[in-house]
Amino acid sequence: MTTVEHPRAGDGPGVPPAVVDVNGEHRTVDEDGRFEVDDEAWLRGFADRHGVDSSELVHEEDGPPNANAPFDPSEFTVDELRDEVDDVDDPDALEALRAHEQHQKDRETAVDAIDARLDELSADEESEA
Numbered sequence: 732m733t734t735v736e737h738p739r740a741g742d743g744p745g746v747p748p749a750v751v752d753v754n755g756e757h758r759t760v761d762e763d764g765r766f767e768v769d770d771e772a773w774l775r776g777f778a779d780r781h782g783v784d785s786s787e788l789v790h791e792e793d794g795p796p797n798a799n800a801p802f803d804p805s806e807f808t809v810d811e812l813r814d815e816v817d818d819v820d821d822p823d824a825l826e827a828l829r830a831h832e833q834h835q836k837d838r839e840t841a842v843d844a845i846d847a848r849l850d851e852l853s854a855d856e857e858s859e860a
Contacts, residue, residue: 732767734790735774738781740764751777765790800827804845805835812841816848825849 737747737760747764750757753773758766768774771785778785801824804812819825829845832838 732769733771733774734765735768735777735788736790737764737766738778738783738788799823800831802828803835804828804832804841809838809840809844813844816844819848820852822849822852825852 737751739745739747740760740763747760749760751760751766752758753766753768754770758768760766768777774788775785778788799821801819801821802815804815807815816825816828819828825845825848829842829849832841832845
C-alpha cells in the first residue's frame, strides 16, 4: 500500500474529508490528511481530479523499511519463510526482514521464525567467542 496525503491537507485549500472511496472501499483519512491506496490507476485519476501530479500526493511508498532485506517475506508462507530464513547468515539482513514483515503482513509466527534465526546466530557467535 502507498500512503497518500490528500491535496486538501496541510497547506492545501480546505479540509480533507474523513473518508475517501477507493474503488468502493472506504479508506479513513487520518488527522494529517493521509490514507492508503493500493491502486496506482485510481491514484492517478484522483490526482487529476484535484489538478496535481500523483507523485505530489505520495507520502510513503510500499517497500521494506530497510533496504537490506534480502527478499520480501510477505511473498512466502510462514513455512516457506522458515526455510528461506535458515539460509540468511547476516543479522542486519534478518533485522531488515523482521522490520519488513512487521510493516507488511505482521504475522506473529513469521516474526517468531526470524527471531529464532537471530537467536541461533547470536548463540553461534557467543560459542565462537
